[in-house]
Amino acid sequence: MADTAALLLKPGKERSLQRRHPWVYAGAVASVAGTPGNGELVAIRGSDRRFLAWAAYSPQSLIRARCWSYAEAERVDGAWLAARVRAAVARRAQLQETGDALRLVFGEADGLPGLVADRYGDTLVLQIHSAGIELHRELLIDALCAASGCATVFERSDAALREREGLPDSGGLLRGDKPAAAVPIREHGVHYLVDIRRGHKTGFYLDQRDSRQRLALAVRDFVRRHGRGPRVLNCFCYTGGFSLAAAQAGAQAVLSVDTSADALALGQRNAALNGLDPAQLQWRCADVFEELRALREGAAQFDFIVLDPPKFATNQHQIERAARAYKDINLSALRLLAPGGRLLSFSCSGAIEVDLFQKIVAGAVIDAGIDCHLLARLGAGADHPVLVTHPEGEYLKGLMLERI
Ligand code: SAH
Numbered sequence: 001m002a003d004t005a006a007l008l009l010k011p012g013k014e015r016s017l018q019r020r021h022p023w024v025y026a027g028a029v030a031s032v033a034g035t036p037g038n039g040e041l042v043a044i045r046g047s048d049r050r051f052l053a054w055a056a057y058s059p060q061s062l063i064r065a066r067c068w069s070y071a072e073a074e075r076v077d078g079a080w081l082a083a084r085v086r087a088a089v090a091r092r093a094q095l096q097e098t099g100d101a102l103r104l105v106f107g108e109a110d111g112l113p114g115l116v117a118d119r120y121g122d123t124l125v126l127q128i129h130s131a132g133i134e135l136h137r138e139l140l141i142d143a144l145c146a147a148s149g150c151a152t153v154f155e156r157s158d159a160a161l162r163e164r165e166g167l168p169d170s171g172g173l174l175r176g177d178k179p180a181a182a183v184p185i186r187e188h189g190v191h192y193l194v195d196i197r198r199g200h201k202t203g204f205y206l207d208q209r210d211s212r213q214r215l216a217l218a219v220r221d222f223v224r225r226h227g228r229g230p231r232v233l234n235c236f237c238y239t240g241g242f243s244l245a246a247a248q249a250g251a252q253a254v255l256s257v258d259t260s261a262d263a264l265a266l267g268q269r270n271a272a273l274n275g276l277d278p279a280q281l282q283w284r285c286a287d288v289f290e291e292l293r294a295l296r297e298g299a300a301q302f303d304f305i306v307l308d309p310p311k312f313a314t315n316q317h318q319i320e321r322a323a324r325a326y327k328d329i330n331l332s333a334l335r336l337l338a339p340g341g342r343l344l345s346f347s348c349s350g351a352i353e354v355d356l357f358q359k360i361v362a363g364a365v366i367d368a369g370i371d372c373h374l375l376a377r378l379g380a381g382a383d384h385p386v387l388v389t390h391p392e393g394e395y396l397k398g399l400m401l402e403r404i
Contacts, residue, residue, distance in 0.1 A: 004043050005034030005057070007065055011047040017067070020389035022108050024055060024065040038166060039135030041068075041076055056113070056132020060166030066113035066130055081136055082143035084111045089147040092383050098213075101185035101194070103206050103383040104148060108390045114165075117144055118202040120183045120194050123152040125202035128170065129161045141174060152176030156202050182266065184273070188213045190244050191273045193266055200263075205241060207348075207380040207396050208308065212245040214378065214400070215304065215344060219249035222303060228252060230303030233295070233336065235288045235329070240267030240281075242306045242344075247276050251304070255282045257291050292332035301338045306346075308398075313349040322349055323360050330364035334403070337370075343401045344378065350395040357397055365401070372401040 009017075013028035024044055036042050036057040042065060044053045051072045055065035068076045088110040095102055104124070105117035114130020124144055128134055141153055153175035162169060173179075182193035187209055196203040222230045229252030234243045237256035244267075247254050258264055264283045271281050284291065288309070307329055313322035330345055337343055347357045354377070365372050378398030386394040 003034075004041060005032065005036035006043040006045050007032055007055070007057070008045050008049070009047055009052070014046040014050075014052060017044060017052045017070075020070065020387075022067040022113055022387075022390055023063045024067070026062050026064040029064050037135075039131035039133075043072075056130060056135070058131040058165055061131070061164055066108075066132055068111065068113075068132070078136070078139050081112075081140060082146075085140060085143035086147045088112065088117075089144075091385070095381070095383055098209065099185065099187040101187055101192075101204060101206060101209075104144070106384050107393070109385040109387050109393050112140075115140065116202065118204075118206055119148060119150060120185050120196060120203065122150050123154060123176075123179045123183055123196060124148060124150045125154050125156050125196050126174070127157045127202065128155065128167075129157060129165065131165050131167060134165075134167050145175065152179050154179055154196055156196065182269070188216065188245070190216075190248050192239065192241070192244065192270050193273065195239075195262075195266060198262070199266075200238065205238060205308075207384050208241055208346075209383075210381040211344065211346070211378045211398055212241050214376070215242055215306065216245040216249040218342060218400075219246050219251050219304065223250040230341075231255075231301065231338075232304045232306075233257070233300075233302040233333075234306045234308075235292070235333065236308045236310065237267060237283075237306075238263045238308075240264075240270050240283075242308070243267060243281060244270055244274055244276070246304065247271065247280050248274055251280070253280060253282070255284060255302075257284045257286050257288050259285065259287055261285050288329060289332075292329060292336065296332065296335055300336055301341075302336050303338050303341045304344070305333045305337055305341070306344045307333055308344075308346045308348075311349045312347070313351040316351055319351055319356075322352060323356070326352070326357070326360045327364050327367075330361050331367050334364055334368035334370060334372075337403045339403055341403050342375070343372075343403075344398060345401070346378070346396065346398040348396045350392055352397075354397045358399060361399055361401070371404040373404060374399060375402050376400040 010030045042057045053067040114133040116127040159169040194203040232246045232251045232254040234256045243256040
């Protein structure tokens, strides 16, 4: 493929690719040989013209190319892309046992940068965020349907991310019949309804599956040890992911807080779907920062508290402000934690690394004047694999603390 278009890198800019980081930034490119179109295959060559990788060209993006492969002998064509999809689905075969909602493709980690494919029962929900994936979208959708057995495909791409790639806004039904307003799924024995058309991201926070299960196991253990169900506070509850996991595991009372009335309404429907006693679950439409203070004034205490806020830092410049916000909610939550109680505290800000997050939470523990053990580090499940050479993929981090 000597006549394939190529991006020539500036001297010294080869290193990141040699370390198998899959992005080529615009600033690293010295020149473009040929006239590749949006998303088309290009060879990436070092300043000495040596082959480094095959990549998809994104002429309008700051990330100018995303790598498909580092092997010159590989033929990156339709069959190759379809094989990547099959490999991604096969990688998760065992996880199907935990339920019928799963991330089947997670971008870079599955060698398909810019593609997310989430399965909710028989429905696939896609996000297409790179020019390379866009160019091959039909072929990739065919491969996804064939590998997963799903017939309905819905797109929920983020318009802002597509715009950065020079791609027009796109979304809605791609294949099959219009999906129900709320698609039923099952996760570790809990039933949930997912609003794939209007819900957050692709409709559900699949990345918290393992941690919801962790909470359920800890709640069961609490019941065994204390002979009563724990009191649970779920902050930033969305549609009640953690709330239902806790309630079904035997929590005595679960208070769920979120500012989204729609999410809370779906949370209530989810509770009914699982046949839970409505008196067991309380749903409160409120700002968590304020609600935590109000609860303290009322001298409330909880045996389990979950803090799963939205992304407070979207880039490096927001780290300081975000750190203050994380500290604030963690301190307020720790003040409500009963002795022996547990806090599950998360950050999905990629810009905040796990060490910093742990320092922030430790600062809150000190200010709360209590002592805590770090019982476990938490994160996304195995359907969100992380390439060791692409740490950006590991955005979700969590800590499980126990008040001594
Ligand atoms: N833990 C959830 C996902 C949480 S996503 C799950 O397992 O499904 C973050 C949630 O925080 C969103 O539902 C959003 O509506 C809510 N939110 C954002 N800012 C908030 C605030 N200040 N107070 C309360 N909720 C907030």
